[in-house]
Amino acid sequence: MDLEGALDLIVEVPDFPEPGVLFRDLAPLFAHAEGFATVVNALAETIEPDTELLAAVEARGFMLASAVGYARGLGVVLVRKPGKLPLVAQRIDYALEYGTASLELPAGVAGPGARVGVVDDVLATGGTVDATCQLLERAGAEVAGISVVMELAALDGRAALSGRKIRSLLVA
Numbered sequence: 001m002d003l004e005g006a007l008d009l010i011v012e013v014p015d016f017p018e019p020g021v022l023f024r025d026l027a028p029l030f031a032h033a034e035g036f037a038t039v040v041n042a043l044a045e046t047i048e049p050d051t052e053l054l055a056a057v058e059a060r061g062f063m064l065a066s067a068v069g070y071a072r073g074l075g076v077v078l079v080r081k082p083g084k085l086p087l088v089a090q091r092i093d094y095a096l097e098y099g100t101a102s103l104e105l106p107a108g109v110a111g112p113g114a115r116v117g118v119v120d121d122v123l124a125t126g127g128t129v130d131a132t133c134q135l136l137e138r139a140g141a142e143v144a145g146i147s148v149v150m151e152l153a154a155l156d157g158r159a160a161l162s163g164r165k166i167r168s169l170l171v172a
């Protein structure tokens with residue numbers, strides 16, 4: 001399966017999770033062995049060569065970053081929603097396309113100077129990835145690059161992330 005075919009497995013769901021939002025559902029892609037492998041391999045190629053560690057954003061980002069980390073021989077730091085981590089280095093509150101959210105970085109895993117690649121499924125407003133970059137930088141790590149499967153151009157996440165290296169497999 002080629003990359004275009006794999007990305008065609010993403011389904012558009014109108015008015016989820018609230019009216020007016022066109023939700024991009026990656027569940028069929030994740031469930032398709034060939035499609036998932038194709039996307040993971042393509043995403044693995046977007047990781048900057050000097051990357052030492054990947055950061056994954058809960059929950060859909062976990063799926064992708066763990067597979068990309070395996071493909072690239074990199075470990076993964078799990079950036080989690082509140083209440084999950086026993087030892088928290090940093091916490092941040094931010095806005096989403098549909099509401100507000102918070103994320104936490106675990107203590108002791110993304111140390112000062114570490115070159116970290118951020119992996120997620122969808123770049124919409126950029127709030128989630130920007131929050132993740134801020135968490136990493138507050139901990140002293142450096143963001144090597146940002147890799148996403150899909151970028152929603154109308155929401156202009158790139159503006160929120162200006163000056164950062166962003167690689168997306170699909171711009172919609």
Ligand SMILES: O=P(O)(O)OC[C@H]1O[C@H](OP(=O)(O)OP(=O)(O)O)[C@H](O)[C@@H]1O
Binds near residue numbers: 059126129
């Ligand atoms: O660019 P943004 O506007 O911040 O939106 C993108 C984020 O929204 C979704 O996560 P969500 O918080 O819905 O969580 P999930 O992965 O647990 O479904 C998606 O997985 C991205 O992380």
Ligand SMILES: Nc1ncnc2[nH]cnc12
Binds near residue numbers: 022023024025122152
């Ligand atoms: N429209 C959308 N579809 C899927 N995930 C999203 N995260 C933020 N906006 C999204």
